[in-house]
Amino acid sequence: AQSVTQLGSHVSVSEGALVLLRCNYSSSVPPYLFWYVQYPNQGLQLLLKYTSAATLVKGINGFEAEFKKSETSFHLTKPSAHMSDAAEYFCAVSDQDNAGNMLTFGGGTRLMVKP
Amino acid sequence: DTEVTQTPKHLVMGMTNKKSLKCEQHMGHRAMYWYKQKAKKPPELMFVYSYEKLSINESVPSRFSPECPNSSLLNLHLHALQPEDSALYLCASSQDAGLAEGYEQYFGPGTRLTVT
Numbered sequence: 001a002q003s004v005t006q007l008g009s010h011v012s013v014s015e016g017a018l019v020l021l022r023c024n025y026s027s028s029v030p031p032y033l034f035w036y037v038q039y040p041n042q043g044l045q046l047l048l049k050y051t052s053a054a055t056l057v058k059g060i061n062g063f064e065a066e067f068k069k070s071e072t073s074f075h076l077t078k079p080s081a082h083m084s085d086a087a088e089y090f091c092a093v094s095d096q097d098n099a100g101n102m103l104t105f106g107g108g109t110r111l112m113v114k115p
Numbered sequence: 116d117t118e119v120t121q122t123p124k125h126l127v128m129g130m131t132n133k134k135s136l137k138c139e140q141h142m143g144h145r146a147m148y149w150y151k152q153k154a155k156k157p158p159e160l161m162f163v164y165s166y167e168k169l170s171i172n173e174s175v176p177s178r179f180s181p182e183c184p185n186s187s188l189l190n191l192h193l194h195a196l197q198p199e200d201s202a203l204y205l206c207a208s209s210q211d212a213g214l215a216e217g218y219e220q221y222f223g224p225g226t227r228l229t230v231t
Contacts, residue, residue, distance in 0.1 A: 041227070042225070043119070044222040051217040102171065106157065
């Protein structure tokens with residue numbers, strides 16, 4: 001069974017500082033990995049996805065994530081935080097053992113950006 | 116256009132009411148999903164439709180009844196709900212439900228449901 005762990009339910013950074021949101025997965029087969037962002041009272045928006053084409057994945061809004069198989073990690077980074085980045089971030093995994101393209105979500109990380 | 120629309124945005128209903136949530140996408144996607152999200156929690160999968168057929172039901176109580184009238188529309192019929200069913204209900208779609216390409220899911224803005 002696959003699972004996703006997001007270390008840190010809350011992360012606080014200053015505006016302009018590096019953003020690092022951690023995601024570790026467990027999967028018995030090569031996974032597909034996703035990062036989604038959710039702003040208050042809204043649905044989830046796809047930031048980026050990993051499907052084995054390249055280990056460094058660039059997404060929208062200046063975010064990127066690196067797939068490290070040896071560490072079973074897919075951490076999300078952004079060089080310089082903006083106030084508008086404050087939101088809930090979810091890491092998700094699906095793998096070839098699943099039927100119906102099911103996503104397994106991590107518990108989420110709330111990013112707070114201080115002025 | 117990568118938009119999934121949901122109506123209504125908010126819904127308040129009593130435990131004896133019958134109501135429906137509606138979801139629509141015009142991306143030509145053949146897989147559609149219903150999720151339930153409680154506050155400060157990740158979305159929980161409820162149902163998956165693939166090519167207009169129900170392919171996954173995650174042991175959801177029968178007071179929730181999904182319907183897929185055509186490839187663009189997905190409904191969730193609600194009847195005799197409980198207060199603990201209050202949540203944000205999210206609809207999503209993807210190109211296919213198969214895993215060959217790791218198709219991403221596109222989410223709608225959700226319906227905020229309150230059961231009184």
